[in-house]
Amino acid sequence: MADATQTSQLYERLRGSILSLALTPGEPLTERGVETTFGASRTPARAALMRLESEGLVRRAGRGWAVSPIDLSEIQSLAELRVAVETAASRLACDRASPNDIDGVAELLDLAEPGRDEAEGVRAGQDFHGGLAALSGNPFMVDAVRGAMTRLERTRWLEVRSPEARRQAWQEHTDILAAIRAGDADMAAELITGHVMGTNSRLLATLSRDRLRLRGHGLAIVDREEP
Numbered sequence: 001m002a003d004a005t006q007t008s009q010l011y012e013r014l015r016g017s018i019l020s021l022a023l024t025p026g027e028p029l030t031e032r033g034v035e036t037t038f039g040a041s042r043t044p045a046r047a048a049l050m051r052l053e054s055e056g057l058v059r060r061a062g063r064g065w066a067v068s069p070i071d072l073s074e075i076q077s078l079a080e081l082r083v084a085v086e087t088a089a090s091r092l093a094c095d096r097a098s099p100n101d102i103d104g105v106a107e108l109l110d111l112a113e114p115g116r117d118e119a120e121g122v123r124a125g126q127d128f129h130g131g132l133a134a135l136s137g138n139p140f141m142v143d144a145v146r147g148a149m150t151r152l153e154r155t156r157w158l159e160v161r162s163p164e165a166r167r168q169a170w171q172e173h174t175d176i177l178a179a180i181r182a183g184d185a186d187m188a189a190e191l192i193t194g195h196v197m198g199t200n201s202r203l204l205a206t207l208s209r210d211r212l213r214l215r216g217h218g219l220a221i222v223d224r225e226e227p
Contacts, residue, residue: 006040006041006044007043007044007047007048007051010034010038010040010044010045010048011047011048011051011052013038014034014038014048014049014052015052015055015057018052018057018058018067018154019057019150019153019154020157021154021157021219023067024067024219024220025067025068025069025070025154025219025220025221026066026067026069026219026220027066027067028061028064028065028066029049029058029064029065029066029067030064030065031045031046031049031064031065034048034049049065053065055147055150055151056068056074056151057150057151067220069220069221069222070154070155070207070219070220070221070222071222071223072204072207072208072221072222072223073223074151075152075155075200075203075204075207076200076204078148078151078152079196079197079200081144081148082129082145082148082196083192083193083196083197085133085141085144085145085148086129086132086133086145086192086196087188087189087192087193088136088141089132089133089135089136089138089141089145090132090135090136090176090179090180090185090188090189090192091185091188091189092135092136092137092138092141093132093135093136093137093180093188094180094183094184094185094188095183095185096135096136096137097135097136097137097180099181101134101135102135102177102180102181104131105128105131105132105134105135105177106177108124108125108127108128108131109124109128109170109173109174109177111123111124112124112125112128112166112169112170112173113170114163114166114167114170118166121166121170122156122157125169125170125173126149126153126156128173129145129149130142130145130146130149132145132176132177132180132192133145133146135180155203155207165202169195169199172191172194172195172198173195175191176188176191176192176195179191207221
């Protein structure tokens with residue numbers, strides 16, 4: 001039980017460090033280094049790394065480990081997955097979600113409202129998509145969306161988040177939820193597709209343009225589709 005508790009705590013600390021970019025994409029990791037840095041023993045360190053590997057946040061590198069690089073082709077694939085799952089979830093939500101359920105997701109919009117704390121707004125914006133999927137009543141859709149958002153979370157800290165961009169995202173989220181509240185499945189699906197693909201295009205453009213600069217700061221940015 002002690003090892004299980006230590007594994008869970010170590011996993012959360014490592015995961016937080018990776019998602020906040022305190023541990024940068026491509027950074028080497030060793031089990032011994034994790035033990036020393038986080039005050040853990042060998043078995044929990046290995047177990048935590050294996051759990052992070054299953055989420056795509058670390059990968060094996062020779063006899064050690066490394067934080068997974070940010071992969072531009074993966075970002076595109078995740079956008080395609082999100083469109084497929086989130087549009088289907090929104091259609092189910094129009095039939096299944098209660099007003100109280102929708103009100104719960106609306107609270108996330110309040111937290112992400114422009115002018116409030118930026119970090120809190122980014123987290124609330126991420127959580128909005130998981131909350132939207134939950135309105136479908138399908139736990140597998142929720143897992144798929146949350147898994148995709150976890151893989152994308154690091155990139156959110158690399159985007160240029162101007163007040164205008166935050167306001168646009170918040171408005172798009174607001175419009176999506178309004179369509180679900182009105183039971184307009186076609187409109188909800190159309191808005192989600194435009195939101196996800198538009199956000200994805202802007203993100204890829206930013207990362208592609210700034211790739212050399214980001215690499216200069218030690219962040220591994222790759223594109224598996226490049227020859």
